[in-house]
Amino acid sequence: xxxxxxxxxxxxxxxxxxxxxxxxxxxxxxxxxxxxxxxxxxxxxxxxxxxxxxxxxxxxxxxxxxxxxxxxxxxxxxxxxxxxxxxxxxxxxxxxxxxxxxxxxxxxxxxxxxxxxxxxxxxxxxxxxxxxxxxxxxxxxxxxxxxxxxxxxxxxxxxxxxxxxxxxxxxxxxxxxxxxxxxxxxxxxxxxxxxxxxxxxxxxxxxxxxxxxxxxxxxxxxxxxxxxxxxxxxxxxxxxxxxxxxxxxxxxxxxx
Amino acid sequence: xxxxxxxxxxxxxxxxxxxxxxxxxxxxxxxxxxxxxxxxxxxxxxxxxxxxxxxxxxxxxxxxxxxxxxxxxxxxxxxxxxxxxxxxxxxxxxxxxxxxxxxxxxxxxxxxxxxxxxxxxxxxxxxxxxxxxxxxxxxxxxxxxxxxxxxxxxxxxxxxxxxxxxxxxxxxxxxxxxxxxxxxxxxxxxxxxxxxxxxxxxxxxxxxxxxxxxxxxxx
Ligand SMILES: Nc1ncnc2c1ncn2[C@@H]1O[C@H](COP(=O)(O)OP(=O)(O)OP(=O)(O)O)[C@@H](O)[C@H]1O
Ligand SMILES: [Mg+2]
Numbered sequence: 001x002x003x004x005x006x007x008x009x010x011x012x013x014x015x016x017x018x019x020x021x022x023x024x025x026x027x028x029x030x031x032x033x034x035x036x037x038x039x040x041x042x043x044x045x046x047x048x049x050x051x052x053x054x055x056x057x058x059x060x061x062x063x064x065x066x067x068x069x070x071x072x073x074x075x076x077x078x079x080x081x082x083x084x085x086x087x088x089x090x091x092x093x094x095x096x097x098x099x100x101x102x103x104x105x106x107x108x109x110x111x112x113x114x115x116x117x118x119x120x121x122x123x124x125x126x127x128x129x130x131x132x133x134x135x136x137x138x139x140x141x142x143x144x145x146x147x148x149x150x151x152x153x154x155x156x157x158x159x160x161x162x163x164x165x166x167x168x169x170x171x172x173x174x175x176x177x178x179x180x181x182x183x184x185x186x187x188x189x190x191x192x193x194x195x196x197x198x199x200x201x202x203x204x205x206x207x208x209x210x211x212x213x214x215x216x217x218x219x220x221x222x223x224x225x226x227x228x229x230x231x232x233x234x235x236x237x238x239x240x241x242x243x244x245x246x247x248x249x250x251x252x253x254x255x256x
Numbered sequence: 257x258x259x260x261x262x263x264x265x266x267x268x269x270x271x272x273x274x275x276x277x278x279x280x281x282x283x284x285x286x287x288x289x290x291x292x293x294x295x296x297x298x299x300x301x302x303x304x305x306x307x308x309x310x311x312x313x314x315x316x317x318x319x320x321x322x323x324x325x326x327x328x329x330x331x332x333x334x335x336x337x338x339x340x341x342x343x344x345x346x347x348x349x350x351x352x353x354x355x356x357x358x359x360x361x362x363x364x365x366x367x368x369x370x371x372x373x374x375x376x377x378x379x380x381x382x383x384x385x386x387x388x389x390x391x392x393x394x395x396x397x398x399x400x401x402x403x404x405x406x407x408x409x410x411x412x413x414x415x416x417x418x419x420x421x422x423x424x425x426x427x428x429x430x431x432x433x434x435x436x437x438x439x440x441x442x443x444x445x446x447x448x449x450x451x452x453x454x455x456x457x458x459x460x461x462x463x464x465x466x467x468x469x470x471x472x473x474x475x
Contacts, residue, residue, distance in 0.1 A: 052378055083383060091380045101375035105393045114389055115379035167379060 003066075005030045005092075005170060005203055006051065017139055020046055022227040024060070026119035026214040028171065031201045035214035035235065038224030039250055044207040047224070048173040051205075053086045064089050065170075091119075094169035098176045100156040102148040108135065108159045109144040112166050120167070127166070138192050154185030156190050160228045166252070172196075174206040186210075195219070211254050215239055223247050259439065263446045266291025266432050270425035275454070277342065277414045277424065281349035282407050288354025289403075300346050307358070314355035320416055323348040327420045345417035360402040364395040397469045404462025408455050415451070425450050 013021040021043045028034060036044045049055040051062060053069070062069040071078045072085040078153035101137045103111050112131035134145055138158035147158055157177055164172060174193065178186040190213050197204060197217040208214055214221055214235055221238040223231040223246075231244050242248060295307040314322065326344045368391050376386035418427035429447045433440045 052374075054374055086378055087382060090377075093378075095378040096369060097374065097378075099371055101369075101371035103372065103375070103390055103394075105397065115381065118385050118389060120379050164378070200463060232329075 003028055004028055005065055007061075007063040009061045011050065011057045012064060013043070013050065013055065014058045020227050021056075021057075024229060024236055025230065026222070028203050028205065030170070030203055033197050033204045033217050033219050034206070035218035035221045036205060036207045036224060037209070037211070037221060037238075037250070038230075039216065042224040043227045044224050046174050048095070048205055049177060049209060051171070052173055053090050065092065080247075091167075092170040093173065094164035094167055094179045095173040095175070096157070096160050096164055096172070098180050100148075100153075100160045101130050102156055102159055102163070102182075103133065104148050107145050107147055108140065108151070108162075111148070111159060112163045115163070116166055131162070131166050135159070137190070137195075138162045153181045154188045157181065157189045161189075161192055161196070165200075169202060170194060171203045171205070174204065174208070176207050176209065179209060209254070211239055211251065223250070225250075259442060260319070260446060263432060263439070264450075267425050267428050267446060267450055270423055270428040271450075272429075273342070273417075273422055273424040277345050277349065277417060277422070278407075278411050278454075281345040281414070282410055284346060285353035285357055285406070285410065288351060288401065289357025289361050292354065293305050293358035293365070296358060296362045297365060310351075310360055313357045314352050315359075319348065319352045319413055320419065321369075322352055323416055324462055331345025341417070341420050341422045344420060345414070345422055349410055349413050349417075353406055353413070357403065357406055360399050360406070362399040364402075365391060367398060368394045370390060400465035400469050401462055404458060404465045408458045408462065409449070411451065411455055411458065424458075 006028035008024045008026040010026040011021060012019060020041075024047060036047065038044055046055060050057050051069070052062075056070055061071065066130075067089055068078075068081075069086070069089050070081050072081045073079075079130075099141050102108070103114070106114065109128070109131055112134060112162065113124070113127050116127040116130070117124055132141065132144060135141055138161055140155060140158055140162070143151065143155065148159065151159065160177075169238075177190050177193070179191065183219070190210065193206070194213075196215055206214070216235075218235045220232060221235045221237055223242070223244070225231075225246050231238055231242055231247050239251065242251075281313065292307045292310060295303050296311070298304055298307075323345070326348050327341070372390050373386060376390045381390070403453075415426045416422060418424050418430065421427070425447060429443050433443050
């Protein structure tokens with residue numbers, strides 16, 4: 001059996017006195033597509049932000065490719081990770097945000113090119129070609145010299161995906177990437193994610209409120225409730241056949 | 257009319273001092289503003305405290321007192337001559353406005369949306385790369401109008417150097433007046449016009465800066 005690429009081991013997270021994650025255990029396997037669902041405030045965003053190194057766990061370990069993300073060895077002792085250690089590991093991880101977070105002072109081509117060139121030191125010509133290919137793949141080949149402010153929300157989010165993908169991550173994180181969009185723009189973004197999910201072999205973790213979409217692309221669904229993984233299984237097990245009353249109550253809100 | 261011409265001729269002898277002090281002290285102020293503005297954001301408390309001390313001292317006391325302090329007190333107390341009056345004028349104005357500009361720099365860096373930092377981290381940038389490629393280019397756009405405004409203020413501030421007997425525009429104006437009291441209103445009117453004309457390009461550049469800063473920033 002293949003080894004997981006990410007392991008959460010009894011991970012806790014508190015903000016001040018409030019514990020928002022109360023012991024998360026989770027394995028993510030290479031190429032696996034995981035959807036995370038659950039009520040607002042249950043901790044979905046926090047789970048993936050810890051993996052992106054945007055939030056530090058209060059307790060427990062996150063292991064990426066066999067390496068402890070938030071702790072490192074120093075003089076025979078385990079100490080808090082420094083930036084160098086975090087950077088060695090998080091290079092394999094990419095993230096797409098709810099509010100896009102494109103760089104407004106760069107064209108969308110530059111948005112895609114800046115990290116491969118400056119962070120990975122790759123050849124500029126090669127990066128440019130790869131970025132153009134990627135922007136074409138997300139349907140924005142004719143916009144490469146536009147600035148983010150000239151794009152619609154759906155287009156911005158597709159740029160954000162291209163920007164993350166040109167870094168060639170092994171794990172991609174999506175935090176409700178359609179929930180800031182006008183309803184008529186949601187489809188085009190989901191379409192791109194679907195394309196990536198079906199054709200690329202990276203692992204993906206998608207926090208989403210789109211149940212049909214989760215059913216379609218996810219190998220596994222986690223239902224998060226009050227800081228714990230209250231239910232997990234195949235998409236159809238959790239979304240269509242769960243007996244858990246909390247899951248049913250949560251899903252009933254989507255059935256109208 | 258002839259009077260205006262001859263007054264202008266006399267005043268323009270001070271033009272070089274005024275403009276050269278403005279340029280040199282602006283460069284010093286920009287430099288100090290950037291360095292101390294960024295140091296204020298350091299993760300080391302001591303660095304932040306020391307920079308904060310410089311900023312508060314220079315913002316909390318008046319430029320003219322600082323000028324006199326540098327001119328009279330320092331050479332007497334420590335026996336170090338600080339060099340020519342020109343250099344003293346530049347240092348006083350530069351340090352004083354540098355303190356104000358550092359707050360502009362710090363404020364602009366902090367005003368860049370936190371999502372930009374998070375996107376930079378998600379692309380695995382180091383703190384330096386994040387600052388250099390993502391935060392500063394946006395912060396600088398926001399700073400430009402304030403830098404323009406403070407440069408105009410600095411132009412006005414240069415008039416104080418006539419008090420440490422530097423031969424700037426105001427200095428020559430005062431000389432003229434003392435030899436020709438009845439012309440005082442006219443002399444000061446021409447001085448006003450001189451400073452206003454010098455400020456015009458700065459005002460224009462500040463307007464331009466405002467346009468630039470409206471574009472290309474996420475906040
Ligand atoms: N930086 C923070 N400081 C304080 N509390 C926070 C912070 N970030 C999140 N929280 C709290 O932690 C809890 C979990 O937040 P999280 O964003 O992970 O929930 P979520 O499941 O993503 O919710 P949503 O569906 O609304 O996005 C919430 O109660 C939230 O208020
Ligand atoms: Mg969330």
